[in-house]
Amino acid sequence: MTADTTLIIGGGPAGLEAARLIGDLGQKAILVEKRDALGGIPIAEHYAALTHGFRSAEEAMNELIAAARANPTVDIRLSTEVVECSGAAGDFRVKLAKAGNGAGETLSVGSIIVATGFQHFDPGRETQMYGYYEYDDVITLADAEKMLKENKFVTPSKGTPPERVCFIQCVGSRDRQIGNEYCSKVCCGISSKQAIEVRQQVPGAKVFIFYIDMRMYGYWENEIYWPAQEKYHVQYVKGIITEIIRKGDRLLVRGEDTTMGRPMEVPMDVVVLAVGMEPSKGTKDVAKILGLQQNKYNFIEVPHGLDPTATSAPGIFVAGAAAGPKDLDDTMSMAGAAAMKAAALVAKKARAVA
Amino acid sequence: MGLFADKYPDVPYEEKSRLWEQVKADPRFPTYLYGCYECGICVAACPSARFYDFSPRKIAQAAAREDIELIFEQMNDDVWNCSQCFSCNRCPRQNSPGGIITVLREVSVKNGLKSAKQALEGYSRIIYKIMGTGTQVSPDMLQPDAFPDWGPQVRAVSADLDVWRRALPPETLHTTSTGWQVDDKTIIELYLIWHHTGVMDMIAEVDEGLHMILNDVMEEKLEEAGYEA
Numbered sequence: 001m002t003a004d005t006t007l008i009i010g011g012g013p014a015g016l017e018a019a020r021l022i023g024d025l026g027q028k029a030i031l032v033e034k035r036d037a038l039g040g041i042p043i044a045e046h047y048a049a050l051t052h053g054f055r056s057a058e059e060a061m062n063e064l065i066a067a068a069r070a071n072p073t074v075d076i077r078l079s080t081e082v083v084e085c086s087g088a089a090g091d092f093r094v095k096l097a098k099a100g101n102g103a104g105e106t107l108s109v110g111s112i113i114v115a116t117g118f119q120h121f122d123p124g125r126e127t128q129m130y131g132y133y134e135y136d137d138v139i140t141l142a143d144a145e146k147m148l149k150e151n152k153f154v155t156p157s158k159g160t161p162p163e164r165v166c167f168i169q170c171v172g173s174r175d176r177q178i179g180n181e182y183c184s185k186v187c188c189g190i191s192s193k194q195a196i197e198v199r200q201q202v203p204g205a206k207v208f209i210f211y212i213d214m215r216m217y218g219y220w221e222n223e224i225y226w227p228a229q230e231k232y233h234v235q236y237v238k239g240i241i242t243e244i245i246r247k248g249d250r251l252l253v254r255g256e257d258t259t260m261g262r263p264m265e266v267p268m269d270v271v272v273l274a275v276g277m278e279p280s281k282g283t284k285d286v287a288k289i290l291g292l293q294q295n296k297y298n299f300i301e302v303p304h305g306l307d308p309t310a311t312s313a314p315g316i317f318v319a320g321a322a323a324g325p326k327d328l329d330d331t332m333s334m335a336g337a338a339a340m341k342a343a344a345l346v347a348k349k350a351r352a353v354a
Numbered sequence: 355m356g357l358f359a360d361k362y363p364d365v366p367y368e369e370k371s372r373l374w375e376q377v378k379a380d381p382r383f384p385t386y387l388y389g390c391y392e393c394g395i396c397v398a399a400c401p402s403a404r405f406y407d408f409s410p411r412k413i414a415q416a417a418a419r420e421d422i423e424l425i426f427e428q429m430n431d432d433v434w435n436c437s438q439c440f441s442c443n444r445c446p447r448q449n450s451p452g453g454i455i456t457v458l459r460e461v462s463v464k465n466g467l468k469s470a471k472q473a474l475e476g477y478s479r480i481i482y483k484i485m486g487t488g489t490q491v492s493p494d495m496l497q498p499d500a501f502p503d504w505g506p507q508v509r510a511v512s513a514d515l516d517v518w519r520r521a522l523p524p525e526t527l528h529t530t531s532t533g534w535q536v537d538d539k540t541i542i543e544l545y546l547i548w549h550h551t552g553v554m555d556m557i558a559e560v561d562e563g564l565h566m567i568l569n570d571v572m573e574e575k576l577e578e579a580g581y582e583a
Contacts, residue, residue, distance in 0.1 A: 226447075229389030235419045237357065238392055257357055259392040260412060264357040 003091050003110040004350060005030055006342040009082055009286055010115035012040020013328060014320030016064040017335035018113045018342070023071025025343050030109070031068065032080040032096060034282055038065045040117055045142045048149035048197065051189045051224065052329055058149075085112075085290050089315025090349040110349055111315050111342035112290065114300060115335065116282040118321035121172025121180070121275040129243040130168070130273055137251055138244060138271045140171075141190055148197045155269045157249070162269035165198055166208040166253060167191040168241045173276030173325075174212065180297060184276030184325040188215045191274045192228045199232040208235045208266075210255060239264070244271055277325040290316055299324045309338040317341050356421035362430065370426040376461045377417075377425075377454075386453035390418045396442035396451050408435035410442040410451030417454050425458070433458045434473035464552075466559035478564050481557070486571050488544045489533030493519060542579045545572045 006022050008015045011033030022029040037043060039061040042050075047057035068074055077096065083104060084095035090110050097104045120142050123132035132138050136157040147153045155162045169191060173184040188211065195207045209228075214236060216225040228234040241255040250267045257264050279298045287294045293301035293312035300318045304310045309317045319338040320331040362370075377383060396410040397403045403410070413432065416424040433455045442451040462470040474481070484490050493515055498508040511518055520528050526535040548554050549572075558565040576582075 226389060229418065233420065236389075236392075237419075259415065260358070262358050266357050 003108045004028055004346055005107070005109045006111045006113060006339075006346060007032070007082070007092070007094055007107075007109040008113045008115060010040070010117055010282065010320075010322070011035070011038040011076070011078070012115060012117045012320065013042065013061065013064060014117070014322075014331045014335040014338075015040070015113070015115035016061075016068045017332050018115060018319055018339040019068045019074045019076070020064070020071060021336055021339035022343050023068070023074040025339075026073065027343050027346060028073045028075070029071075030075045030077065030107070032077045032082060034079070034081050034099060036079045038068070038076070038078070041119075045120070046146040046149050048145050049193065050328060051186065051193045051220070052327070054193070082286060082289055089313075090345060092315065110346040111317065113335075113338045113342050114283070114286055114290065114292070114311070114316065114318045114322050115320050115338075116286050116322045117280050118277040118283070118325070119280040121184075121278050123171055123273050123275055125178060126171055126273075127175070127177045128171075128241070129245075130171070130241070130271070131244055132273060135244065135246065135251060135271075137269060138273065140273050140275045141187065141194065142275070144194050144198075144272045148194060148201065151201060153198055153201045153270075158269075161202045162205050164206050164208075164266075164268045165195075165202075165270045165272065166210060166241075166266075166268050167195060167272045167274055168253075169209065169211040169214075169274045170240065171273040171275050172278070180276060180278065182297060182325060183215060185215065186325065186327045187274040187276055189220045189224055189327070191272070192216065192220075192224045192234065194272065195234040196224070196228050196232050199234065206235070207232075208237055208268075210237050210239055210241050210253075212238070212240055237264075241271075244268075277321055279322065283322045286322075292316060292318075295324070297324075307341075309334055309341055315345055356423040357419075358421075358424065360423040361427045362423070365426065367422065370422045373429065373461055373465060374420070374422050374425055376464075377457050380457045380460075382453060383457055386450040386457065387414060387417050388447045388449055390414045390449065391447060393446065396445055396449075399441040399444055400436075401439060401441065402435050402437050406435040408432055410436070410455070413454055413458070414445075414449050414451045429458050429462045429467060430469040433462065434469065460556070463556045463560055471560045474560050478561055481561075482564060482568065483532075485544075485548055485553070485557075485568055487532045488536040488541055492532050493530045538575070538579070541575060542581070545576055546581070548572070 005028040008019050008029055008031040011031055015031055019029045019031045042057040042061050050057050050060055079099040080096050081099060082094055083097045085092060087093045092109050092112060093106060094109055095104045095106045120140060123130060123140060130138055137155055154160055169187060172178055173180050191209055195209060198205055198207050229236060237257050239256045239258040241253045243254045245252050250269060251271055252265055253268050253271060254265050284298050287300055291313060295301045300323045301312055302308050302323050303312055309319060311318050317338040319335040320326055392411060392415055394411050400410050402408045413428055416428055436452060436455045438452055440452040498512055501508060515530050519530055529535055
């Protein structure tokens with residue numbers, strides 16, 4: 001490998017898309033992925049359907065994987081991490097290591113794209129009393145995805161279809177006490193999408209969404225929010241649950257219905273916590289190794305307003321949720337922009353040498 | 355069960371549910387309710403909301419959520435505070451809270467709910483007048499004692515009501531017991547409408563006495579015109 005190559009860190013949707021595009025431009029890319037499989041969080045966490053368009057997440061990811069793999073100039077390394085980096089834009093030296101194996105390989109690359117993504121907020125850190133680790137029937141969006149993917153949405157403690165299901169929004173987001181003051185952007189859409197899927201799979205279930213604001217921007221409004229309410233009769237209640245307690249073999253959620261101005265105490269079979277996004281361990285590690293500025297929440301800082309893919313280090317670009325909460329559409333667009341910038345840098349360097 | 359404590363726990367859930375099913379079965383209902391943002395535009399536009407503890411938003415919300423206990427509570431406590439002006443129709447989701455209320459009222463009247471009887475009690479004289487004569491307020495209803503705020507001249511006017519009325523140019527206004535002259539053909543058509551659209555049945559549910567009187571009045575005219583009441 002020489003400086004005519006772009007290093008892409010992370011084999012999720014952003015990394016795969018960036019690799020495909022650099023390959024399509026006829027340039028060399030090397031994609032390293034820490035896990036032993038590609039597809040990122042949608043595959044690792046068994047996502048059911050994508051929020052935009054309700055397409056199978058697995059099918060969509062497999063398409064991205066196939067496109068990246070089909071490119072002869074894209075070199076994919078699984079179970080591989082970046083452990084060291086030096087140099088500057090156009091001429092970086094990076095050391096790769098196989099996971100669990102000290103043996104390293106050092107190579108020269110011209111540009112770097114960080115696509116190390118996010119992880120779901122761990123509800124063990126929430127400051128309400130939801131009891132995720134105490135009650136079997138309190139689950140997260142990711143847990144729900146897995147059940148929905150298997151077309152088997154049940155009350156976990158009983159194994160039977162639930163009669164009443166609720167979603168609690170903004171768990172681990174928009175919370176000064178937790179430190180995550182930002183909105184995770186996608187959870188409103190995902191909860192609404194899951195609420196529709198629950199109603200499709202368990203037509204007898206009543207489904208509630210307890211929210212602070214529903215942030216269904218753009219076409220999510222009429223494509224997801226309205227059908228959830230109007231066609232699937234999902235009940236949106238403005239008011240966040242403060243506490244979940246056990247009552248008999250069911251759960252009781254307590255909160256205020258703010259628009260009705262009344263307190264509520266409602267039995268539920270399944271409570272889904274709409275956990276937000278945090279930087280993945282990979283994002284935090286890679287930021288340190290590459291010497292990138294991170295923001296207050298440890299996402300990669302993007303200091304240049306008009307270039308949302310540029311990091312604090314020239315020649316190192318970022319794509320997707322490594323730079324902060326993002327939906328898949330924005331992630332894919334950002335991957336395209338990052339690929340363009342990385343490839344342009346390499347091409348410019350080649351011209352300068354020639 | 356709904357989200358809140360039930361205000362009418364003595365009324366069985368099945369009964370509340372039966373009434374709600376009647377509301378939903380109304381052919382107008384699907385175009386009156388889509389989904390509610392809870393934005394409050396309807397409340398801001400609502401004249402009744404300025405004067406009463408009344409919120410068209412809450413009506414739409416309860417209906418959207420199918421909160422059967424709350425809907426029953428509203429049918430009893432709230433729907434009669436609406437003036438049916440439909441200012442609420444400016445809803446961004448194209449809901450019509452006023453329309454939902456129309457249906458809720460009709461169902462509560464058809465089922466003889468106590469609140470409907472109470473709400474309509476004060477109107478029996480007006481209902482009698484409209485349904486019996488086809489006109490609303492008639493000159494002879496304007497008794498000075500009933501309208502002290504109209505001042506002392508009302509007494510003078512009402513003393514010679516017949517003369518005053520005959521002074522009006524249109525001959526059809528030379529009446530005192532009806533707002534204007536209503537010809538027999540119109541009256542018969544009206545009576546047939548009251549019967550065929552179920553209005554008489556609704557009256558029977560909320561005011562048996564009024565129903566009896568109206569029936570007597572109508573029966574005679576209908577029989578004269580060759581209809582069997």
